[in-house]
Amino acid sequence: MKYPVPLLRTRQDYFDLFKKINQPLQPFYRASGAQIDYIHQGVGYGNKIAGMEGFSRVLWGAGPAIDQLDERWLKLILSGIKAGTDPSHPDYWGEIHERDQRMVEMPAMLLALYHHEQLLWKKLDTGEKSQIIHWFSQIFEYECADGNWQFFKIIVGTIIQKFGYPVKESALKEAFDNIENCYLQNGWYRDSSRGRQDYYNPFAFHYYGLIYSVLEPEKPISQIYKNRAIDFSRDYIHFFAEDGANVPFGRSMIYRFAVSSFWSAMLWADLLPFKLGEIKGLVNRNIRWWMQKEIFDEKGILNIGYTYPQLTLTEPYNSTLSPLWLNKIFLLLALPEDHEYWTAKEMPMPIREGTKLLSEANLLIQHDNGHTFFLNAGQLGPNFHTLTNEKYLKFAYSSQFGFSIPRANQLKAEMAMDSMLGIQRADTYITTSFKNESIKTYGQFIVRNNVRDIVCKKEVLASTWEPTLQAKIRTWLIPFEGWQIRVHKVELDTEYVLYETGFAIECSPEKEGIIIEEDKENYRVSEAGFSGIICLSDDTIKRKSTAIMGLPNTNLMTWENTFIPGLEGTFGKGTHWLGTGVVAHQDRDYSLEVWNNRPKIDFDGTTGLTIQNKNNKKRLKLC
Template sequence: MAEPDTIPKGLVLGYTTPHPFSLIPLSSRASVQALLTSLLDPLLPFFSPLKSRIRPPGATAVRFDQSASEVEGIARPLWGLAALLAGGGEYVYKEWWVRGFAEGVNPEGKEFWGWPGDNDQRMVEMCPLGWALAVVPGIWEGLGEKGRGDVEAWLGNSINEKNMPNTNWLWFRVFANLGLKKNGGKFSQERLDADIVHLDTFYRGGGWSNDGPEGIHQMDYYSSSFAIHYLQLLYAKLAGEDEPERAAEFKKRAQMALLDLVHYYDAEGRSIPFGRSVGYRFAMVSFFGALAYADVELPAPLTWGMIKGIVLRHFRWWQTQHNMWSSSGTLTIGYSYPNMYMAENYNSPGSPYWACLAFICLAVPETHPFWTSEEESHWGVVPRTKLLPQPKHIMTYLGGHCMLLSSGQACSYPMKGTHAKYGAFAYSSAYAYSVPPGLFTLEQYALASQLGLSDDGGEYWKTRRLSESHLDEEKGVLVSRWSPFPDVKILTYLIPSVEATPNWHLRVHKIEAGREVMTADGAFAICNERRSDGRYLGLYDASLAEGSSPKLIGNYDLSTPEAWATGSKGAFAVSKGAVGIRALESEGVGRTATLVNADPNSNLVESRTTIPTLQHTIRAGETVWYISAIYAKPSGEGVPRETYLDGWETLPEVPVWLANEIKASS
């Protein structure tokens, strides 16, 4: 084994060179340890001389300073490294992180991280540092007297004196104090208690916490795996002896939320991309490992074999995403491939290593049933359809993918692509959401699973972002009211798939237009590449089970007659499965169907996509009803290509209550 001071040879990925991450057969705890090592090794050439910072490849700027960005680089891998060491594992270069920690907090040192200001990104990175101090034996003692004093000043005093955002960030201060407390360092019990009491005001019931106070409705992966539930469970484990009632409450919430959260993960290991920060990739599965770490008793009918299956299948799916790496083997900003369009303004080159949260399972003893159980699927025992009142989601697992219908969620501050990350109607584990790479014409807006409206002839488009919504549990539908323009009012019903027509769901819009508007109602985005040569899809060929209908035309030939069909005939595309859209309302409305050739890199998973879309123009003063049926049948093991369109001609039924409402308002 190499000595800790040895400069490792960097990894170079070429045209056909797979990342070591992709080559590890996953089954045991040891194999997941090796998976983590394959993530950490490529970071080693990018340490600073005194080991206090990591600068992964990429010179992209973020809303905070470069020093804080490089603190992210060294702190975030600690989520995995500390879990590995806490569980008795080893990593030959672990001392680099310990030495870097001491250098970074030394205010007289050449690589001092700097004192945090109000709302400083450094506060976020204090969380994995506090966690590492709390769980890894020897770090605190190894710092020496001066180092311990520097840590107390930087990790404790500075964060306790500063303002923080009123969000999940407050958990980061809790863990900064907890790490000091567990080692007998100077910390603030008063601040720690006050923060947890305030964080409890985010709790909404049913196991769910909101990422913020009243008036904000944002329940994404931060509510579960990225921060709130995850850190509640870690806290329950570390502070449970001193605070048994609080620990029991956090575990109870996790039990309730678990019965909802299993619906976000399909049989192939994919999770449903939804909301912000999905560039943290496999961090989306962290909650499940934290259940085992905190010794949560699983609610029926779930077993540890099912929890293990969710985690390992998820890792295996990411092992198939070969384009998410830099040529040096580091994680890139993006999802399945490097993508700045979907990135947040706080995603630095080191930011993706929040993904290391997923390795909390390595802190779980090898004798725990999480590791000793055989993998199982939860889909044989949980319902295929479930209504989730708190996040206002309807979850289904019909037709080959996990899907959620969503209404009412919105980020609390201006965010790039926020309408796509929270305001789309449907999100799928098989067909990821798309974000706009530009703001001119439908091709750049890439309105997958969204209804866009334009009042300038199709140059600029507005979609659902903010809405008043509720879950009608009696009818089993989501209802939202929204106004893209002050004088355009829209009522939207989202109706989930049913077993009779598992590949379809319905979305219905009543639009009252005070001005003339063009509309574009998009289905899911699908890969726009032919298997034979990688070029764009041609006209559908049944012998190949591939292509589109009508003909997919380039962005400069939109008036070509062959590119359009009636709304009732609809539009579909077949490549990795099939997606499509059809208009079920009266032919008199006059919607037409086409394929929007979305701009490259707008989708999270597929860099080239097309979106079957219904289009129409509503005149000023008109009220119209749209009934859009959206088709999706993903590819997958045991799904022959020739069956991708098997359900296309079997249309879903419009509910009687809805038909009566449309008739009464006409």
């Protein structure tokens, strides 16, 4: 289900959008208000907590909009918080424990009580206030996850102090220290001591840090948080394409336009790293891009997935109601009615360099004629997340083609391993059926799972990965004239099959398209655009064209089948140098022009590389 694309000019427009997203939930609130009973799947922390999670996540928007809500909605919020914190009530939220999901949901509720000069807090009597403070103070007695969760203690503790109650100072200090342990440089945090630089930087670390800076403007750390957010904004603006799409990357993709909540927090903290109209344009284009996707179910409630309902993508901590996290964007509603944002006119993106290196995230971002994509060296850190290889370790991620996730690790069509290099021993087969015949084929490829020896430069990314104890691959990723050039130095101990792919592109059987497969190249052209791959190695490297049809519901951007361009070859013991070119774009004419001006690569021994087409020539030292 889709809603009409919103205008988003005035404060009332944003409030109307908030209501449109959240009012369909109201029939599913329990009488107490403390739970939302709208559950259609399992979740790691259980669905009782998921009902409380839904109640809380609405408040990321309802809190800033407290002064605009009707009396019935205000009573529902107050009733829910009172019942949820009352041990004698059937809907009591319970006693928490270490690394408890209920910690995640605490800040939104306390902020709702605090917003607009503590409007809701003032409606409580002394006993109700003490009961609420007692329940929220549990967070200081237990360990939080050692990443962005530390801010939950900071925000909860700060608001409790604002309400005039004491907190455990040692727990607050420890939380501040842990946040500092996550900080890298240039505005970037790693989400825990083990790493991961992703969207939790903008919609968690900086979002919470900026909230704290507004709550405690005189504290020295507040200015530090602001300065870091300004530094980060200069990188983060490169995550968005001109059409409003953000590049999908990392975990928690189900939060949709929560990715723009960073800009809401910047405005609330009175920070303008770009022109106000540029920020408004960026936020609005992102919201509109999402509102044109199938992100609502038949009842008008947010579904779980990316651009359509898709459970395979989700994390163990994603419940039916988790997507309500996108209400974070409605921190905008905390801006006063006379704020310039409400009358500012949308402006296009500020002028950005075509290539942007983000060393802290090991990313090289390309803006190519309206298409924004990441080249990715991979990230260190053994954090466990669902589909880590797909979400963090592909060679590239795209605002137009997203990325794909597997249905199974068997056949290529099930794996849908776009923008990857897979390797398996040549004596390993999968038996399947094709055109009524049993056949043996290669499957169960090992893909990039960890990296080391990372080098990040504006002209090239490089990293090494070891798929087995005996095999080693060093990969260089190079942007060149609309191309994504990959070079792999592959060192093998025995015979292996290597299978490499480009971007997946929609391939609906109901829509016309042309597929071209030649000896060492293949591509598809259709109304969805162009995606192709070519072997750039010399004739001593034997790879064949191996395009496949990815199964439906594997790509984040389309529920249709996908065409995944690919190359496959068998290589024996020794060292092999592979060169690959990839082109993908929704603009077919532009893509074909780029494709037909294909580059040639020449190796200068084992230390240098020259890439050349009729327009340009680039020499690189292989680092």
